[in-house]
Amino acid sequence: MKQKIWQWRGVLITATSVWLAVMLMRYAGGLQLLEWVAFDQFFLLRPMETPDPRIVIVTIDESDISEIGQWPIPDSVLVKVLQKLQQQQPRAIGLALYRNLPVAPGHQKLVEVFESTPNLIGIKKVVGNVSEPAVESPPVLAQLAQVAAADLVLDADGKLRRSLLSLKDLEQQTVLSLGTKLALIYLEAENITLQVIDESQRRLKLGKAVFTPLRANDGGYIKADLGGYQILSNFRRPRGGLNTVSLTAVLEDKIPPELVRDRVVLIGLKAESFQDRFYTPYSHSLDTTLAGVEVHADLTSQILSAAVEGRPLIRVWSEYYEWLWTFAWSGIGAILGCKFQSPRGTVISTALTGSGLILGAYLLFLAGWWIVVVPSLLCLSGAAITSTGYILWENLKLSHRQLADYARTLEQKVEARTLELSENNLRLQQEIHERRLAEAEIQRQLTAIEATLDGMAILNQEGQYIYLNTAHLQLFGYTSPAQLVGKTWRELYYPEEVERIEREIFPFFLQSKQWRGETTGKRRDGSTFQEEVTLTVLEDGGLACVCRDITERKLYEAQLQASLQEKELLLKEVYHRVKNNLQVITSIFSLQSQYIEEPQMLSILTECQNRIHSMALIHQKLYQSDSLTQIDFADYIESLAHQLFVSCNVSPNRILLKLKVTDVSLNLDTAILCGLLINELISNSLKHAFPGQTSGEISINFSTNSESKLNLIFKDNGVGLPAELDIQQINSLGLRLVRALTRQLKGKLQMHSNNGVLFQIEFPKPKERRRF
Incomplete structure (x- = not known):
């Protein structure tokens, strides 16, 4: 207990002494330039x-x-x-x-x-x-x-x-x-x-x-x-x-x-x-x-x-907090020196802790905080070295005392040692036998690794190759393991790829301990190839690497992508040509209407022209959209209504159009049927619901009322239908089209006439089709 108390007392003395020395250096200005350099590096x-x-x-x-x-x-x-x-x-x-x-x-x-x-x-x-x-x-x-x-x-x-x-x-x-x-x-x-x-x-x-x-x-x-x-x-x-x-x-x-x-x-x-x-x-x-x-x-x-x-x-922090910060790192260094009493353990632990200090300071810098790094590193390393030296000196004195005790009981120890060596000899023979069995098992595993088509390699903590199978050597154009053993993985990549791996892959890999992805390898003759790499951190800190050549696969993927783009271009051209042909038909109807004087025939041509335009507008929207299979129906309804107002010579200021359309996308077949349906409803209201210069309002509500149903509600506040007329018995051409289109949509139609007319159509939501 007294020894532990004395050890912690030594840690406190070491931490305080080193911290005071570093603070003297700092306030004398000896660390200012180094701190500026660290500040610049963070930028x-x-x-x-x-x-x-x-x-x-x-x-x-x-x-x-x-x-x-x-x-x-x-x-x-x-x-x-x-x-x-x-x-x-x-x-x-x-x-x-x-x-x-x-x-x-x-x-x-x-x-x-x-x-x-x-x-x-x-x-x-x-x-x-x-x-x-x-x-x-x-x-x-x-x-x-x-x-x-x-x-x-x-x-x-x-x-x-x-x-x-x-x-x-x-x-x-x-x-x-x-x-x-x-x-x-x-x-x-x-x-x-x-x-x-x-x-x-x-x-x-x-x-x-x-x-x-x-x-x-x-x-x-x-x-x-x-x-x-x-x-x-x-x-x-x-x-x-x-x-x-x-x-x-x-x-x-x-x-x-x-x-x-x-x-x-x-x-x-x-x-x-x-x-x-x-x-x-x-x-x-x-x-x-x-x-x-x-x-x-x-x-x-x-x-x-x-x-x-x-x-x-x-x-920045206040000076008080900076003192506490640097003193804390001095204490950590003293503790590391006591815990890892060997120089190697102290160096490794101090290096890792210092790396964490630098990383933490950099992350704080990204958040807008500049904390002192150089004094903290000096406190950490100085306290660790001083503490380790003190522990080594104490151990050396303890060894001298133990040697003196050992000399006094040498004969008893020799006899005990002889017996111990005899027992160890038996254990050693058993261990040799077990090792030979293990070596045989390892040889069988290496034979299996050599037989695989994927390149496999094992690297030490410094990134140097210690084993490569034949497939790995052949993949990079080498013939003998001696050509790569002892060299780092950087030999197999061009500098820019090495920089990318260290910048983009290593931070994630060191955190998750595993990574799989694609890199560009360099063969011995200088040629490059695309490779798929799997990296795994081993228990000893080393690295296992499995890689394969995916150049042909990447080429096939590129060809497939080019083919898809060609098909997309062709489909756009089809939509464009269909839209143009429908517009030509509309133009022919428009020209023909100039030679017709009978109002009823002229009205029929105009209705046909509007119906064809509603279908042409579908193809136009598909041609202009990023998706070649789905159309944004809210934008389509607005464009269609505007065209019908112009065609019927109706001012939007006289008849107000209210649209409430949720984010609904429809495929081509459903969009054409819905477009014709809305065309008939709007055209009928513009012609018959508001005689003379009567003003009014048309509202269209198109929404999803469940996961599988779409609901279209069309309403105007026009003159409506006479009270003595049964709306279910009306059999006009427009209403027959509305019923027929509703059946094709597999929907249900409800009609009401009270202060205008109301049509409510519910139909199943079409399934989205894949493009190819």
Whole structure:
């Protein structure tokens, strides 16, 4: 018991000592650069994002300057650019160019444009130094309070990781940064304004975003210069880059007419010769740096995304929580060193725990939290090594004491050892016999594995082959196991496929311990093939792999898909031709009706024309839809009713049509019958229910009332039928068609005449047919 208490006391002493040493290193600034590097790596590992559609940058590059033939750009050119952009009514324009001095010609016109553009924001450099003095804004914009700061905050390694929301000028007046001011103008149209929620801590709320200023020792920083209102930059990583357009394209009207409407526009320099480039966490070379205007645009996007969509800002823990966090990892390292007393066990457990620490820190980073990683790793590994060394030293002293005791009782131990060896010899003989039996069984299993047509291999924890059957060797074009044993699985794949496997497959595989899917293998001669792979983690941490060539199967699947597409195209062509033929028939009826003067015959031709049009409309909808077997009947009813109103010369304002159709899709046969049925009902109401200029209402309700029944209810509030007339005895052509179509639908028809007419038809829901 005392030994256990002493051991835990040693863990506490070790954890505390290592933690204090690491904290001294950190607050001396020795870990700041490493923490920045880890912070940058988290950015590089973060998934790509879509470009912010609310931001458009008008860039000025070398070709634009050559086209204009002058730098700085004349005021007259800037006038044209601003006027063309203002025509598209952007919400805000940020002029990320210093224009404190006139550049002839056109200065007076530029002043007029400044005065007439309230959403235009100019820039000035508030804080100056020996290498970069302060630069004033255009005087007219300063008078109009349309000025923002263009100042940026660089870390000691020359990178941008912090953003300025505002800062104080020489008169101690607060000046918003360009990105902040543009975002606030944009959000003002969304009724989102900046609010102070904690004046003592300078916490601000903007929509869904809450801003907290950076403190001197937040995150990986030590005694950071915190002039102004600074936050950590949560840079976007847009897929395909930012939305940009060249200055020349704007001048020559080569941009879309709605490109900048209701968007934030920034105009700035991107020419590499002016060295206005900045390194960010995403930068690893000069080609990946951002221009100054892109940095301001990114800050605007960060603020808009946080305020509107709730995209997380980068937040940090307080120093107190960071102390507890690092001390906890120091304690974990000391415990691991005590538990795994061998150096190998300590190294493996520490490496796995450290990997978990890094993974956890990365997941927190994705959620918007930056926690210190380097001090935690140093505490973990330092405490584990120190604790292991202490345990080894204690064990060494214990071994010396045991050796002295052993020497005193050597004769008794030799005799006992002789007897033990004799017994062990008998057990060894038995184990040898059992091992030979096991080896024979293994040989039989290997023979079966060699006989299989699938490639099978076993890999160790480092991913190196330790066994491959003949089928596996032949699959990849090798002839002897010696050619691959000891090499990793990466030898059998091209680098891009290796990267895909490690990025997409390994995270899932390491979690589930099994995976089956398809990859692209590389034969020894360099050719590739499609393979199906099954991976399983073994008990010892190794890996079992079963693979087969599926190139022919993939080729057959591609041929089958092409055949299906050809059939789909042919079916669409059939629908198209049927629709065209029906339209030709309709046109013939229309032409013929011009030579008929008898009203009854003309009415019959019109009814026939409408019936044919109802069928043609079915084929038209099928031809235009993605499904070649089902039609969206709600859209069809609306189109058919519109055509009948036009054909009967009835204004929708006189007779109101009310449709209530649920999400119902019908096959071709059922749709044609229903279309003819609705055609007869609407035509009858338009002709007879509302004589003269009588106004009224027609309603159609088409819905599913059970899993196997469809219910069609047609109703108008017209003159209806005479009271003395039995509706069941009426035998007009239209009603005979309605009854006949109802029978073909295998449905039931109910008719009523009370303040108009009502038809209710219930019929079975048709079964959906397979396309092929």
